[in-house]
Amino acid sequence: MDRRTLLGILAGSGSLAVAGCIGVEDSGNGNGNGGSGNGNGDGSGNGSSDDSSSAGSTGGDASFWYALSESELAIVEEAIDDFSGESDYEIDGSDIAELEDRLVSAIPTGEGPEVFNWAHDWVGDFAESGFLSAQTDNIELDLEGTFTEAAAQAVQYDGDIYGVPTAAETVALVYNRDMVDEPPETLEEMQEIMDEYHDPANGMYGLSFPLDPYFYSAFAHTFGGYYFDEEDLSLGLTDDDTIEGFRVILEELDPYMPQDPEYDAQAAVFNEESAPFAINGPWFVGGLEFDHGVTTLPTVDGSQPSPYTGIRMLYFASEMDNDEARASAAREFVEWYATNPELVTDISEAQGFVPVLQEAAESDDLSESVQGYAESADTGIPMPTHPNMNSVWEPVEDAFLNAYTGDQSLEDAMAEAEERIESNWD
Structure with a gap:
């Protein structure tokens, strides 16, 4: 499972659709296990069915696809109903499993949505692939005056606007307050606490940490390393x-983790209060049922781990170019959604996502979890939007896993990954 699939479907308890045929007409009751993204539902999504899409609407309708956790899904579906009920437009929402695959299949055939929700790292690749619609001249929002600077920049590519930002995300250190009195500031302090609890024979561990390239990017960046530099298009x-x-993970952190590096196994030990720490994102904390805190990752030999940060955005798909009435409905909805401070705050409080709407971001009432993720984001590095980056994730994941299992040395595995990436670029 690559980073882009993972981030859309992982949550404490997700409600996801089983991937099915392309059209959203078949959307049904697809309830699944969001931890692994393996849905057990019997439909293609949770959302409004197209059969009632334009009832009572005079301004046109539009389709909105997303992949959300259970807690956020309820908020978003209520927002869709509110907008559709209070405006002249009708928005058909569908919760879609394997969102990237569905979009890539549906958009070229004219069966995709007008709007979809994802982090900003697709913008370059999808724009170059013709999957997006530039709405630069049609958007009425002043991006720079409405959103944080990083968010306003993230939704633009090559001078055009391809969407509107809704929130920021990254990974951080999550800790169980019943086990940890004060969050550690250094790796050594963290290891002292992990040593107190780590007892695999009795089902206790020091750390929950899914080994996915997005999650461990923080440590790759700690000492100045990198995956991909979009300025000179180099690999690092x-x-x-x-x-x-990378060695910090393999030598200093892995000894405290469950042996299975996959998301489910790692997340479970923290969810079950069998570990004092987790390294995870805001989608994770929405399902926690015990007192927890969120803070920046501890320093390593005086250096600060810098995780990749993402801006969640509502993308304008190329379907917008096919029907002006539907495009108008989509724009109206997106602008209403992204600038609704109550909605932005509700999603932030439910999931821990960091608001990028200036009005909400500057609030003094943000929860401690949101503040923790905001502080972690301040230490982070924005994910590259260059199309070449999409060829980086999977080879990095495979290489790190080979080093983790001992099938290859770390150096050989990463050298092979670079060769694989460069061949994909060719």
């Missing part, structure tokens, strides 16, 4: 600083 997987960062 074999850079000494990157290798040193």
Whole structure:
């Protein structure tokens, strides 16, 4: 499972659709287990069915696809109903499993949505692939005056606007307050606490940490390493600083983790209060049922881990170019959704996502979890939007897993990953 699939479907308890045929007409009751993304539902999504899409609507309708956790899904579906009920437009929402695959299949055939929700790292690749509609001249919002600077920049590519930002996300250190009195500031302090609890024979561990490239990017960046530099289009997987960062995970953190590096196994031990710490994102904390805190990752030898950060955005799909009435409905909905401070705050409080609407971001009432993720985001690095980045995730994941299992040395695995990535670019 790659980073882009993972982030859309992972939550404490998700409600996801089983991937089915392309059209949203078949959307049904697809309830699944969001931890692994393996849905057990019997439909293609949770959302409004197209059969009632334009009833009572005079301004046109539009389709909105997303992949959300259970807690956020309820908020978003209520927002869709509110907008449709209070405006002249009708929005048909569908919760879609394997969202990227569905979009890539549906958009070229004219069966995709007008709007979909995802992090900003698709914008370059999808724009170059013709999957997006530039709405630069049609958007009435002043992006820079309405949203944080990073968010306003994230939705633009090559001078055009391809969507509107809704929230920021990254990973951070989550801790169980019943086990941890004060969050650690250094790796050594964290290890002292993990040593107190780590007892695999009795089902206790020091750390919950899914080994996915988005999650461990923080350590690759700790000493100045990197995956991909979109300025000079270079790879840094074999850079000494990157290798040193990867070694922190393999040598200093992995001994405290469950042996299975996959998301479900890692998340479960923290969810069950069998570990004091977790490294995870805001989608994770929405399902926690015990007192927890969120803080920045601890420093390593005086250096700060810098996780990749993402801006969640509502993308304008190329379907917008086919029907002006539907495009108008989509724009009206997106602008209403992204600038609704109550909705933005509700999603932030339910999931821990960091608001990027200036009015909400500057609030003094943000929860401690949101503040923790905001502080972690401040230490982070925005995910590259260059189309070449999409060829980086999977080879990095495979290479790190080979090093983790001992099938290859870390250096050989990353050298092979770079060769694989460069061949994909060719």
